[in-house]
Amino acid sequence: MVRGLLRRAILPLAALAAAISVGAHGDAPDRWWSPGDGRVFPERLDYSNGDGTLRLLLTGGALDTKGHPFFEPIGANGRACVTCHQPADSMSLSADTARERWQATGGKDPLFAASDGSNCPVLPQDERASHSLLLDRGLIRIQRPWPIKEWNGKPVTPDFAIEVMRDPNGCNSGPKYGPAAGNISVYRRPRPIANMKYLLAVGFPYDPKQGYALPRDPETGTILSGNLMADGRMGTLKQQMNEARDAHLQMLDKLSDPQIERIETFIRSLYAAQQISTKGGDLDAMGAKGGPAKLRDSEPGALGSIGEPVWSEYHAWDKISPQDAKTLTPQQLAFRQSVARGVHVFRDKTFLITDSAGINSRVGFGNPVRNSCVFCHNMTQMGNDVAPGQVDLGTTTLPFADPMPDLPLFRITCLKVPHPHYGRVFYTMDPGFALTTGRCADAGKITLQSLRGLSARAPYFSNGLAKDLRGVVNYYERRYNIGYTEQEKQDLVNLMSVL
């Protein structure tokens, strides 16, 4: 008893002073946060990754996670929120981490729960192949109701029909799964939950992509950003938590209001970004403002085109003085110059954006429209969309998506007007936003997310289509025929590696 009291008293004090750094990639057990670890989450926490070091900053002081609902296994399956929102992975979950966890536990970690950490519960759970989507692509199974329901259970009448063309995992057919059984399974990457004030920020009162004023939180009346969740099905953190309670934690009881408040306070206090580059050194050196401190200290929701331009954190590296250059290795200098060029490629290299719902329809920008990455990735400091970011890049929908035979394929038939770009009948591996709105025109739209902490959380896109940052650039090149030079591609990769 006394030892317990002492421990509770001493740990937070020690943690307040400590800035914890976890070195080599994979050095368990510190890297992996198991539910119920009871560790202290310090004010500053560093983790290495393939491109350098990710830093997490927690405002408001170190947090004793013992008894904290984000970190405790409050559900029936032994998981906690932290299971899929790992600090070392910028509060997401990388496929590398999933594989390490499989290796370390022989697949017994609660992460691999049959309900959604396997390709489908009907598969033999002790076999790696049954968890291949999580292990190879970092994907969690998301089961959506069919016909569609709103967050409050209210039915939505879709203006499209859905048929299963391919069901490689068994979760879209049979007596319990699939549209005939009242559900649809799609597979998506866990989204990072750091830097939340930016994802919740509202820049303007209208959603130009949907053509409405923004909705409000039914409980608080606050205007909703529309930037939570890949398919936008939940507008508030509270709604998201309550859904995750059922879907991912298999929790029998409701989350209490104090539990929700503690989780929300924690994730609203957390900032994450790459702090050190293996090739370029400190990311806040020589006038640069990389790292999470800038995120913590800035106002969210600003549009880069009318204020501080997107990725101006690295403007100081546009012109590194000869004196400064002498203090760098040739590799560091070249890398920093590449990052600075990458900023300009990101912002200024325009290309024709075509047939992308949310950009080319219904909003009247035109099809095609010439613009750059920053057209959508327009929020200063974060690179998410200031407006609700539901856009169809084609990552999940044919003919633009890469072949992914391990994912289900659905045939969508629009029952009223045809889809403006795909026509009346088309094929998708994830209808995305349409599973929330019920609108055929929204099929394939996925909410843009933060571009911070990318090095810590491969693979990329909602379905893990790009296994690394080069894969992201290559996808855009294929999709929009941009014409990036090899140098520009590398500059973009280097930029994304330091965000």
Place this chain on the structure above:
Amino acid sequence: MKRIAALTMLAAPLTAQAQDTGNLVRFVSCPTYRDADSGRKSGCWLADDPVTGRRWDVSLSPYKPDWNFAILVEGRVGAAGPEACGAPVLSPVRTSRLLDRPCTRHMLPAEGFPGRRYKLSGRYIDPISVARAVPQGPYNERTFPVYFEFDNDFLIYQYDDYLLDKADTWLKAAKPKKVVVTGYAATLPETVSGLRLAERPEVARERAEMVGESLRRLIPGLAVDIRTRTAAQPTDDPEADGIPGQSQRRVEIRALF
């Protein structure tokens, strides 16, 4: 050299354009995209009137074409020549996408034309963080219009958000007893470029519901009555820019005390 030749060829139509300035032009055709590149949003939209054979620069519409579908062009002959995009300019102009009339997509190279460098101007709104000036009273019955693309209920970016923002700001200050939101549809058929065009009667309700829902979101607790009118007639409201068809496709927000 190529550009000079192009401009010379266009000199004769320019003279005709000067005589026509301000005239209303209305036709249906497939749009052509010219890939002029002066940075973001700088490309050109061109459309040929099938009856006169004249090509127009219709890039200044607040809602742009989709190269896969025909457009209803409504505009006035502007004073600007073909320097930017290679055709005389319609300004003001509207280009409504006719999604039931597919087109073969066609793109021209820049051919020396620069397009227009994008500049934020005209009807746009400030970020939510910028406090709106409170309109002065006294507040009496007043009507605010919101305009739409042909047969479409979508709130137009940098047009309708601007108009709604004005209404929202005034309504928050004026605190009317209720607002009546009336959706209009231009249902009386008209023949344009040999095609008989009329809006669906139901688009009147779709528009009214879209605006009504947006007002409920902007001003929680606001009492909103939804009404509809078909056979819409043109108005002379300046926010429709003197384009009769645009003024017909509207919603009116009427504040009652």
